[in-house]
Amino acid sequence: MPKRKQRTRNVFVKIKGLITREIRYKDNDKLLTVVTAERGRLTVRARGVMRLRSPLASACQLYAYSDFTLFENKGRLTVNAAEPAELFMGLRTDAQKLALAAYIADIAEKISDSDAENGELLRLTLNSLYALSERAEPLELVRAAFEMRAAKVAGYEPQLDACLRCGNPPEAPYISPALGGVCCRNCLTAEESTDALIACPDGVLPLIRYFLSAPLKRLLPPVGDERLIEDVVYVTERYLFSQLDCDSKLLRYYRSLRLPFTR
Ligand SMILES: [Zn+2]
Missing domain, CATH: 2.40.50.140 (Nucleic acid-binding proteins)
Structure with missing residues (x-):
């Protein structure tokens, strides 16, 4: 036939x-x-x-x-x-914001599939670019929120309530970017280096939980403590890259433009 x-x-x-x-x-x-x-x-x-x-x-x-x-x-x-x-005009006259926007857009592109619906990813990306362009939130807070929520949208939500190995609430908050959640120090095997665990200072896990569950419209809570933002972005960046198994030249470029103490 x-x-x-x-x-x-x-x-x-x-x-x-x-x-x-x-x-x-x-x-x-x-x-x-x-x-x-x-x-x-x-x-x-x-x-x-x-x-x-x-x-x-x-x-x-x-x-x-x-x-x-x-x-x-x-x-x-x-x-x-x-x-x-x-058009996000506020991005176009500020080299740091533009560099961060380039990184965010690149991650969004990496996560999106061709010809598959993904409204949440688009809204997350647009909201992040809008915050950079029109609002005064610290750039690193915008980055941390985007990185954590993007990991979730891509299907890599971390397990935060119980140790990934023993299932108990961990005695101290350590997160393993590679394993995908919290883990006790003692639960690592002899071959696993404790370098693979990041200690989470006070406030880091609650903020990460917030990024994972907040409505996208209110993804950026007021955080006055710059040290906390630094601690959080240290985790979100490593978590996202470990889960996506990638690196980003665009992020290195954005970092090269940041002076110490700039928000
Ligand atoms: Zn454990």
Whole structure:
């Protein structure tokens, strides 16, 4: 029996998304990576956006959250029309904020799957960029909250209430980024180095619990204690990288821009 030809999609698609990456393509085009709620990560071609006075230029810039009308033909997506919904202008004039936004967008892109729904990841990323752009929260608090919640969204929520090995409440709070939660010092095997455990000073685990469970709109609690923010981000960064098994050049760049004592 002759095989039926697969029906190919050839339609207009209306979708909102955050541009997390842009690559110049041919003379005047860009290839954009767009993170969306409904269809995860998409690669989209924007024709002519490098031309002077292109009507798409504003909505097709890096870190713009835009309303797109895409033309889909044989699995390829091209921008037909686009309007910016949020440009995060406050990011664009501050090198540190821009560097942190680049890191956040990169992690969001790493976690998002192509063609899979992930509304929480998009909202988390947009809220974090909005906080950097428009609000006065310490940058490291925004980073810690994003890192911990991103780990959860990616399916790596840490176990915090009982030791991962013996199941008892740990006698002192240590967290193992590699094991994925709290662990007693004595429960490590002889081969496991105690370096793999991070001691959590007072306040660190409650703040991590807050990041994991708070509504996304209120993900950033008022934290006046800079030392606590430093302690928390020390854990969230190691936890996220250990669970995702990755590293980030963009994070190193952001760090290189931070002066001591800057918030
Ligand atoms: Zn134990």
